[in-house]
Amino acid sequence: MQSLSLWHRVEPLLRFVERPSRYINHEYNAAQSSESADYKVTLLYPDTYEIGQANQALIILYQIIRDLQGCSVERSYLPWVDMMALMREKSIPLFSLESCSPVAAFDLVGITLPHEMAATNILEALDLAGIPLHSTQRGDSDPLVLAGGPGAFNPEPIACFFDAIAIGEGEELIVEVVEMHRQLKAQGANRQQILEALSSIEGIYVPQFYAYDRLSGRLEPQRDCAASAIRKRIVKDLDAVPVPTCPIVPYVDVAHDRLTVEILRGCTRGCRFCQAGMIYRPVRERKADTIINAIANGIACTGFEEVSLTSLSSTDHSQIAEILRRANNLLSGTAVGVSLPSQRLDAFGVEMAQLIAGEKKAGLTFAPEAGTQRLRDIINKNVTESDLLSAVYHAYTAGWRRCKLYFMIGLPGETDEDIQGIANLANAAYLAAKDAVPDEQRGSVRMSVSVAVFVPKPQTPFQWMGQIALSEIQRRIELLKKSKLHKGIDLHWHDPATSLLEAALSRGGRETSQLIEAAWRGGATFDAWTERFNLDIWLDAARNCGVDLQALASRDYDCSGPLPWDHIECGVEKEYLFKEWQNAQAGVTTEDCSFASCTACGVCQDLDVQIALAGDYRG
Amino acid sequence: MERVVRRSQLPYVITAGFSAHMKHAFGPALPVGTGGLAELLDVWISDYIPVSQALQSLEEVAPVSLPVIAVSYIEKSTPSLQVSHRYSTYEVLLRADARKQADIERACTGLLASGSLAVQRKGKMKNFDLSRYLGSKPKTELMEDDLLRLGFVLIADENGSLRPENLLDALSGYPDRLDVVSITRVRLSDSL
Known part of the structure; x- marks a missing residue:
C-alpha cells in the first residue's frame, strides 16, 4: 500500500x-x-x-x-x-x-x-x-x-x-x-x-x-470446509500471555483513562443473567509476581496516574490481598492510585477496604442486583443483605463517603415486593454507611442507586425467556420512584426504550440484519448515546420490515427447540444452561466451581482447559 | 504533560490533601483546534537535578509531537504563568494568493481603524478594545504553494482574551471566506 x-x-x-x-x-x-x-x-x-x-x-x-x-x-x-x-x-x-x-x-x-x-x-x-x-x-x-x-x-x-x-x-x-x-x-x-x-x-x-x-x-x-458448530478459542495459560504494559497514552480524557492490568479472566460465580460469566469461563488467574511487574513496567512506560486491576470479579483473585498490598507499597508516594472496577460484596471486608483505599478513595461500586434474597437466589447472585451492610459499613469506616449500588428490574420471577425490596435494601445500606462515620461527617454520606433493565442474553440460563413489556418496565420504575428511598440516596435508571432495542437485537436471528440495515438507512447511528438514540427510527424500520420490536424483545424460545446461536459454542453446554434455568425457577442456587466442586457446565471438558488459580484453592 | 513528567522519573512533588496529585501548573490554555509550538508548564521537584539532565529525562519520554524544548529553574516567588504570560503570538496558514493578501491587509486596516471587536460568548456580546487586546497590526507573508502566513499577537488580561478565530472571523466577514489550513501559537511570553 x-x-x-x-x-x-x-x-x-x-x-x-x-x-x-x-x-x-x-x-x-x-x-x-x-x-x-x-x-x-x-x-x-x-x-x-x-x-x-x-x-x-x-x-x-x-x-x-x-x-x-x-x-x-x-x-x-x-x-x-x-x-x-x-x-x-x-x-x-x-x-x-x-x-x-x-x-x-x-x-x-x-x-x-x-x-x-x-x-x-x-x-x-x-x-x-x-x-x-x-x-x-x-x-x-x-x-x-x-x-x-x-x-x-x-x-x-x-x-x-x-x-x-x-x-x-x-x-x-x-x-x-x-x-x-x-x-x-x-x-x-x-x-x-x-x-x-x-x-x-x-x-x-x-x-x-x-x-x-x-x-x-x-x-x-x-x-x-465449514464446521457444523464453531467452538470458541481460549487462552489456556493466561499467565504466560504478556500483559500489554505500553498501551497508548491519550492526550485527552477518554473512558477508562488509566493503566489496566487484567489480573484474571473468566468468572464462575454463575450469575444466571450474566453472559460474560458464561462466555469467558473458566477462571484463569495471573500470578501476583506477574501482576506487580506489569504494574511497575506499565506505570514507567505510560505515566498514568491510576492503575485498574481488571477482571469480571477482581476481589475473587486468590492472591488479591497480597497483590493490593504489594501494589500499594510499590506506588507509595507517587500519587498513583490503585482501583478495582467493582467489588464483590461477600469479598469486601475490613482488610479489603483498607487495601483498596490506598492514597485515593475513588468511587466504590457494589452490585446486589436484586432487592430480595428470593430474587437473588433466582439469579444465583449468592450474596446476602448482611454481606451488603457489612461491606458498606467497612467501606465508610475506611474513609469512603460515597458508593454506588447496582440493581436490575425485570428479572425473571420479579414481583412488586422485589421492587420495594430495592428501596428497603438501599435504605438499610445508607443507614449502615451513616453508622460507620463520625457524627460530624454524616452530612457528607452519599449513595446512589442505579437501576438497569434486565436484557436476556444468549448463552445464559435466561436465554429462552423474553423481556417484560415496555409498559410494565415503566410501571415498575414508577413503583421504585414512589418507594420512599431515603432523601440522601440518588436514584438513576436506564432508559427502558434503549433496553427494549437491546433485547430485540440481542437474541435475534439472521433476519434481524434487515431491521438493523433499515434503521441505519433511516438515520440511526450512535444508538448507545442518549442524545442520539431515537426509538421512532427503529419503530419505523420495524414496521417497514414487517416485524414488531416489542414482540422481538419479549419472545420466548421453546426450551427444546433450536436457537439462532446454536452453532456458536462457548463451551458451556446447552443442557447445563437449561438445568440452571430450572434451578432458577425453583429458587435453587448453584455454587462457584472455583470455590466448591465442579458443577458440570462442560467448559473444561469441551475446551480441554482447567481452572488456573495463582494461589491456594479458595474452597 | 503530567504523564511525561511521571515517565521521566524526575522527583516531582505531590500535593497534600484528600486527592494527592503532582504539583504543576500550566500557562494559559490553547484554544481548541489550535497548535502550540512553545507552551509552558511549571513543575515542582523535590531535589535539584541539573538542567541538562532534567531536559534529557523529559526528552526521552515525550511524544514525538509533544517534545520538551527547554527546561529552566525559576524562583519560588515567580508569579504563576497564568498571571505573567499574557502575550500569545499566533501564526495562521491560509490558502490565498496576492489578491487575497491585499484583501486581508485592507480588512486588518479597517478593523484597527474601528478600534474594537465585538464577540459573542455564551450568548452574550462582549466588546474588546483592540488597543488593549491586539499587540500590533497583523502581518501577512505570501509563501509557496498559494499559502499565506498571517501573524499577530493577542493579549490576555484579568477581564478576558480574544481568541484567534475571533480575529479571523472579523477579517473574513464570515468564517468560510478564509480558507484556514492551521492556527498555531508560536510563542507565549510575558512581554511583547
Whole structure:
C-alpha cells in the first residue's frame, strides 16, 4: 500500500468540529505507520475515539499485531456526527489514525463488537469507508472484514456484514488469521479461496457459508470446509500471555483513562443473567509476581496516574490481598492510585477496604442486583443483605463517603415486593454507611442507586425467556420512584426504550440484519448515546420490515427447540444452561466451581482447559 | 504533560490533601483546534537535578509531537504563568494568493481603524478594545504553494482574551471566506 494519507484534507476540518483531538493521532506509544509493511491491519472500534481508545481487547490485539514481522497495525474510530457530515460533504472516506489512510485500503479491517447498540455504527463505518455493506457484495480489492468480541456469541443479527467472525479469545487466533490471509494474498488467492481457508481455523465463523435449514430450524453449513458448530478459542495459560504494559497514552480524557492490568479472566460465580460469566469461563488467574511487574513496567512506560486491576470479579483473585498490598507499597508516594472496577460484596471486608483505599478513595461500586434474597437466589447472585451492610459499613469506616449500588428490574420471577425490596435494601445500606462515620461527617454520606433493565442474553440460563413489556418496565420504575428511598440516596435508571432495542437485537436471528440495515438507512447511528438514540427510527424500520420490536424483545424460545446461536459454542453446554434455568425457577442456587466442586457446565471438558488459580484453592 | 513528567522519573512533588496529585501548573490554555509550538508548564521537584539532565529525562519520554524544548529553574516567588504570560503570538496558514493578501491587509486596516471587536460568548456580546487586546497590526507573508502566513499577537488580561478565530472571523466577514489550513501559537511570553 502506497502512502495514501488524507491528512491534508482532514486537518482543515478540525477547527470546525468538536474535540478535534479525536482525529490527530501521535499519542505516546502509538505505532508508527510503516509503509514498508507488506500486510496492514486497522482495528476499528465502532464508536468515538474516547469510547474505544482504552478498549482492552484492542490494546491487546494492537500489541500482538505490531510485533508481527512485516505487519503494521493502526486504529480507526467512527468520527462524531459533526465530523462525519463534513467528511461526507468533502468526500473524505473513513481513515485510520496513524497514517490517516483510507480504511478501505487496508488488508484487514478488524471490528470489535462491544454490544448490540453498536450495530448501526458498524454499518455507518463500512459505508463511510466505502466498503460494500454485505460480505457477499465484496470483491478481491476490498479488505477482509473481521469481527470479534463479546457480541460474537450471537453473531447472526450482524453476521451478513462480515466476511469472518472470530469466536472467543483473540490472542492466538488473530495471529493465525493474519498469517493465513497474508500468505494467501501473496499467492494471489481470490476472496472465496481465502474465506474457505479461514473457515478451517478453529474459532472462525464465515457467515456466508451457512444458511437457514427449514427442517432442522438451524443454520447449517453449505460448504465442506465449514464446521457444523464453531467452538470458541481460549487462552489456556493466561499467565504466560504478556500483559500489554505500553498501551497508548491519550492526550485527552477518554473512558477508562488509566493503566489496566487484567489480573484474571473468566468468572464462575454463575450469575444466571450474566453472559460474560458464561462466555469467558473458566477462571484463569495471573500470578501476583506477574501482576506487580506489569504494574511497575506499565506505570514507567505510560505515566498514568491510576492503575485498574481488571477482571469480571477482581476481589475473587486468590492472591488479591497480597497483590493490593504489594501494589500499594510499590506506588507509595507517587500519587498513583490503585482501583478495582467493582467489588464483590461477600469479598469486601475490613482488610479489603483498607487495601483498596490506598492514597485515593475513588468511587466504590457494589452490585446486589436484586432487592430480595428470593430474587437473588433466582439469579444465583449468592450474596446476602448482611454481606451488603457489612461491606458498606467497612467501606465508610475506611474513609469512603460515597458508593454506588447496582440493581436490575425485570428479572425473571420479579414481583412488586422485589421492587420495594430495592428501596428497603438501599435504605438499610445508607443507614449502615451513616453508622460507620463520625457524627460530624454524616452530612457528607452519599449513595446512589442505579437501576438497569434486565436484557436476556444468549448463552445464559435466561436465554429462552423474553423481556417484560415496555409498559410494565415503566410501571415498575414508577413503583421504585414512589418507594420512599431515603432523601440522601440518588436514584438513576436506564432508559427502558434503549433496553427494549437491546433485547430485540440481542437474541435475534439472521433476519434481524434487515431491521438493523433499515434503521441505519433511516438515520440511526450512535444508538448507545442518549442524545442520539431515537426509538421512532427503529419503530419505523420495524414496521417497514414487517416485524414488531416489542414482540422481538419479549419472545420466548421453546426450551427444546433450536436457537439462532446454536452453532456458536462457548463451551458451556446447552443442557447445563437449561438445568440452571430450572434451578432458577425453583429458587435453587448453584455454587462457584472455583470455590466448591465442579458443577458440570462442560467448559473444561469441551475446551480441554482447567481452572488456573495463582494461589491456594479458595474452597 | 503530567504523564511525561511521571515517565521521566524526575522527583516531582505531590500535593497534600484528600486527592494527592503532582504539583504543576500550566500557562494559559490553547484554544481548541489550535497548535502550540512553545507552551509552558511549571513543575515542582523535590531535589535539584541539573538542567541538562532534567531536559534529557523529559526528552526521552515525550511524544514525538509533544517534545520538551527547554527546561529552566525559576524562583519560588515567580508569579504563576497564568498571571505573567499574557502575550500569545499566533501564526495562521491560509490558502490565498496576492489578491487575497491585499484583501486581508485592507480588512486588518479597517478593523484597527474601528478600534474594537465585538464577540459573542455564551450568548452574550462582549466588546474588546483592540488597543488593549491586539499587540500590533497583523502581518501577512505570501509563501509557496498559494499559502499565506498571517501573524499577530493577542493579549490576555484579568477581564478576558480574544481568541484567534475571533480575529479571523472579523477579517473574513464570515468564517468560510478564509480558507484556514492551521492556527498555531508560536510563542507565549510575558512581554511583547
